[in-house]
Amino acid sequence: MTVCGLSVFVVMLGLYVEYTLTDDCSTLTVSHGSLLVEYGEPVELTCSIPSKPSSQYILGWESQINPVQTDSETSLVWRSPGLTEWEVNGREMFCYLTVPNQELCKQEVHLTLYKRPDSVKISSESSVWSEGQRMELKCEIENVGPLQNLTVQWTRVDQNKHRTVSEMLYGSFSASGEESKSGNVTATLRVSASRDEDGVQYQCAALLKLEQLQQPQVGSSEPLNITVHYKPTITQPSSGTISLTHGDQLVLSCSAHGNPSPQYSWSSPGNMNFRTSSIFISSVQSEDQGQYNCTAYNVEGSDSVTVMVNVAVNYRSIIIAVCAAVAVVLLATLFRICCRRAQTGNYVLKNPTSHRHNSIVA
Numbered sequence: 001m002t003v004c005g006l007s008v009f010v011v012m013l014g015l016y017v018e019y020t021l022t023d024d025c026s027t028l029t030v031s032h033g034s035l036l037v038e039y040g041e042p043v044e045l046t047c048s049i050p051s052k053p054s055s056q057y058i059l060g061w062e063s064q065i066n067p068v069q070t071d072s073e074t075s076l077v078w079r080s081p082g083l084t085e086w087e088v089n090g091r092e093m094f095c096y097l098t099v100p101n102q103e104l105c106k107q108e109v110h111l112t113l114y115k116r117p118d119s120v121k122i123s124s125e126s127s128v129w130s131e132g133q134r135m136e137l138k139c140e141i142e143n144v145g146p147l148q149n150l151t152v153q154w155t156r157v158d159q160n161k162h163r164t165v166s167e168m169l170y171g172s173f174s175a176s177g178e179e180s181k182s183g184n185v186t187a188t189l190r191v192s193a194s195r196d197e198d199g200v201q202y203q204c205a206a207l208l209k210l211e212q213l214q215q216p217q218v219g220s221s222e223p224l225n226i227t228v229h230y231k232p233t234i235t236q237p238s239s240g241t242i243s244l245t246h247g248d249q250l251v252l253s254c255s256a257h258g259n260p261s262p263q264y265s266w267s268s269p270g271n272m273n274f275r276t277s278s279i280f281i282s283s284v285q286s287e288d289q290g291q292y293n294c295t296a297y298n299v300e301g302s303d304s305v306t307v308m309v310n311v312a313v314n315y316r317s318i319i320i321a322v323c324a325a326v327a328v329v330l331l332a333t334l335f336r337i338c339c340r341r342a343q344t345g346n347y348v349l350k351n352p353t354s355h356r357h358n359s360i361v362a
């Protein structure tokens with residue numbers, strides 16, 4: 001009976017101890033379950049138990065860096081005056097409580113160290129490109145980490161302020177250093193130098209995609225302005241024929257897109273050359289008929305357009321002029337005849353003698 005009673009007591013004691021131990025494990029608390037730490041920042045993690053266990057115990061912090069322990073306190077602080085050890089990333093770190101003959105109690109903590117870049121620079125081999133060339137834009141990010149969480153973001157802003165964003169993930173840029181640590185990065189963006197790229201602004205930024213980081217952008221470059229030189233394309237006039245009539249006004253204006261700004265020249269039928277963008281003739285004559293050629297040019301090349309000008313004789317005005325002339329002649333003749341008669345009359349009135357004489361003659 002006594003043996004039986006003792007064994008029941010032992011079993012009950014065992015259950016009691018197990019119960020209290022489970023209780024101790026759940027009361028082992030840490031100040032942070034996970035913590036994002038900026039490179040060089042001080043860190044303090046506190047581990048505590050509500051009261052001292054009745055038996056011997058050890059409360060400790062297990063870590064790659066500064067492991068600490070106590071056998072007399074109910075609270076233990078793990079600290080780093082300025083965390084710079086990349087080893088904390090992805091390594092197990094925990095607070096533990098050991099009581100002899102009992103299983104270990106532990107609480108894990110996830111520390112994530114990250115570093116903002118020392119600099120983010122954008123550059124290109126040339127500041128001015130010719131249309132059709134392959135532009136290479138370089139983004140150099142110095143001393144940023146963890147590299148595996150880095151994304152390089154490119155922003156393109158065109159002349160109409162329209163933004164386009166593209167991203168390069170780890171693996172699509174060259175990086176020096178281990179992926180879990182910090183290092184230097186060079187990302188290259190290749191763009192074909194089309195005329196659409198002229199006046200565009202590029203910018204690159206470093207993004208760290210970390211769970212607890214609210215603002216992933218940790219650094220950004222200055223904007224880089226792109227200049228693309230391209231040969232002119234004439235927008236006006238279009239080639240064709242203009243039909244005019246003698247005396248009409250002729251206005252030919254040439255304009256073109258190009259960079260640098262195009263210069264213009266016009267050639268006219270009389271083999272005349274004008275270094276202007278437009279031609280003006282206030283009253284065209286038949287010798288103005290023929291081909292007019294506009295050339296727009298710059299360092300990249302030229303474009304030209306030919307306009308045919310026909311000058312028709314104005315038959316209507318000739319007819320009007322002829323009619324007018326005929327009318328004038330007729331009127332003049334009539335006038336002369338009338339005058340002669342009138343002169344004769346006057347003569348008669350002023351000189352009755354003559355009149356008489358004339359009458360005699362008549």
Ligand SMILES: *[C@@H]1O[C@H](CO)[C@@H](O)[C@H](O)[C@H]1NC(C)=O
Nearest residue numbers: 142143176177178182183184
């Ligand atoms: C990154 O670049 C800096 C400055 O050029 C250099 O001092 C440093 O050693 C480089 N770091 C790595 C990981 O290559």
